[in-house]
Amino acid sequence: MISAFLSFFRLGIEHILTGYDHLLFIFSLLIARQTIKQYASVITAFTIAHCLTLTLTVLDIIDVPSSIVEPAIALSICYVAIENIFKKDVRKRWMITFVFGLIHGMGFADLLKGMNLAKNSLAINIFSFNLGIEVAQLGILAILLPVLFFIHKRKYSVRVVNVCSAIAFVLGGLWLTERIFF
Template sequence: MACKSRVGSVGEDPTNPYDAKIVLHFDCTEAPGQIFYHPEKPLAAQGARGKHLFSVGEKKANEQLTEAQKRGAEPGPGQEMLFPGDAPVDLSKPLLSPWELAPKFFAAGVEHIMTGYDHLCFLLAVVLWATRVWPVVKIVTAFTVSHSITLTLAALQLVNLPSYWVEIAIALSIIYVAVENFFTRKTEGRWRDTFAFGFIHGFGFASGLIELGVPQRAIVPALASFNLGVEAGQIGVVLVVLPLLMAIDKVFNKGERSPRLAYACSAIIAAFGMYWLLVRVGVVK
């Protein structure tokens, strides 16, 4: 027997003008036996990287559990995140607490950066001339600090910028750092670039977190875990790219960075940035 359901609202997602938001209400009081939940069709519509976060008994961050919930006489609020291929969730059993859900937000953060090709192009462009580890550490650290600030502000809905302009600004930042490679080979001061542009990229990262949906009681662990996932993905990319560039220097160019390689990669990245810019302003569909 299926639970009774009704549509609460349908319309544009106020947090993201590119998405729709549908609110459904279910009444399972008359359903006998165990109750299972699985959003098979919504997940299938999202594709292989689909995710679905849902909550049961969710309260606001400043609300406390009832005495019955503290004693275990009533189920406390919980959440679960489903991926394609996951089994249906038995709602008669306790769901995950905010911190138990953290690993899935961490995985979502890693996936977001690894499939965020514009962010990866930006990161690659600023390390193309790097031949030492310390400048790269400063570059990645500066980027982390600034984008963490705006990611937090956006996820907490303290600052909200239109995603349309954020995506355009990200494309422009990619073009800027790629073209800059043709005019300077110094990497010592490039942490200033990544620090400044990191504020914009942070809003882009936040869109990935906001699209998942963050329950009020899970804001802190979700935000921290997602951000750590993004950082882990970034560090993983740098740990692959930098040794690869140094190996190419050693084998093909007597330990020096090849200008042809740096210029060719910068031109390709700039071309990608221009393509994304034209798509985002609506010139190219």
């Protein structure tokens, strides 16, 4: 039981750290100036939301085709990038992050659904996977915080946020195009 817990915990961490689109989404969420409390609420809102849809998808309660989910994930990157450029007050960002977390959770579920998990250990496996995701995201936040605080104390911080967001928008747009047409 402990080895299964650790395996799924590790799988959650690896899923975040190897998911280029997810890393860009997290970066896009975090690059905008926020307080530590706001950063933490964004990360946690995302985790709670994706945990819900991941669980519902793995249990076959909901089933949204990846042909819809994957472009929606790319579109979420584009949206956050545009929001960073045009909306300077992101205090309530956790709300839109929760909505996008619901979409991302369905994408995460594909990995677990393909494993044909035993029903008797499903709850603990999903929990440990989500815990791994949350730990990885909080780790990314911990690494980025000093850099973010440094950037946001400079007079050029708006320009840095806008350039990073423009790059994220272009990459998200490329992934959106790829996921729709290819």
